[in-house]
Amino acid sequence: MLRLQLFLIRSGAFRLGRPFVSLFSKLSWFLRLAHWISQNKKIPFNDFPTTPDYQKRYKLYQYLIDQFIRDLPTTYIEMGVADGETFHWWLAQLSHPDSRFYGFDTFEGLPEDWGSNKKGSFSNQGAVPVFDDKRYQLYKGLFQETLPRFLKTYSNLQKKIILLDADLYSSTLFTLTSLARHLRTDDILIFDEFFAPQHEFRAWQDFQQAYSTIKLELIAAANNYTFVAFRVI
Secondary structure, eight states: OHHHHHHHHHHSGGGGGHHHHHHHHHHHHHHHHHHHHHHOOOSSEEOOSOOOOGGGHHHHHHHHIIIIITTOOEEEEEEOOTTSHHHHHHHHHOOOTTOEEEEEEOSSOOSSOBTTBOTTTTOOTTOOOOOSOSSEEEEESOHHHHHHHHHHHOOOOSEEEEEEOOOSHHHHHHHHHHHGGGOOTTOEEEESSTTOIIIIIHHHHHHHHHTTTSOEEEEEEETTTTEEEEEEO
16 A cells, blocks of 8 residues: 555656545545434434424524523533624523623634635624623634633633534634533533534544543434534533
């Protein structure tokens, strides 16, 4: 095998395969996702197969509240706030006065291309949403800049719900690795675009391989595994 690799490099024959690299990568990650789904259909909350509808995320959120949160004081962290629709929903639902809410975004759209969505898609034109609630804070900027500063003073005393809605592999993996040492038993991770094989799904797999001591239990899925929730055990 080594000799073949050296031959392909020295001869330049590897260039013949370059047009197919992206296709093979996409196919490989899709097959991994499809296999994972086939092994994880029997979970407490799952609507698969179903007619695609992004509003089904709220049924999953409500299930998590009813089964795991109830009226406990909770820390909610949202990575990828955009216009604040989902952030506002959680503010309204988690009414405990001691709950705290933290959101992160550039509010200027995607920092890089994501599939057919170009850099700058989902922009809020730089405007930071405002909510009629004293329990929240929003951090504007790239995760690589804002999240480390936040974690330096984060007390980590409450149960956490972490919504990963950055879409991109790079942003999602950075968030997971940054938060790894802060994860506690019964914390909940929600992926908002898990069905994207080369992004959130791949980031989750790479994180699990690198942080094998952190055990995540699949507890819910909605909209054909677009939205997926795990509990730290």
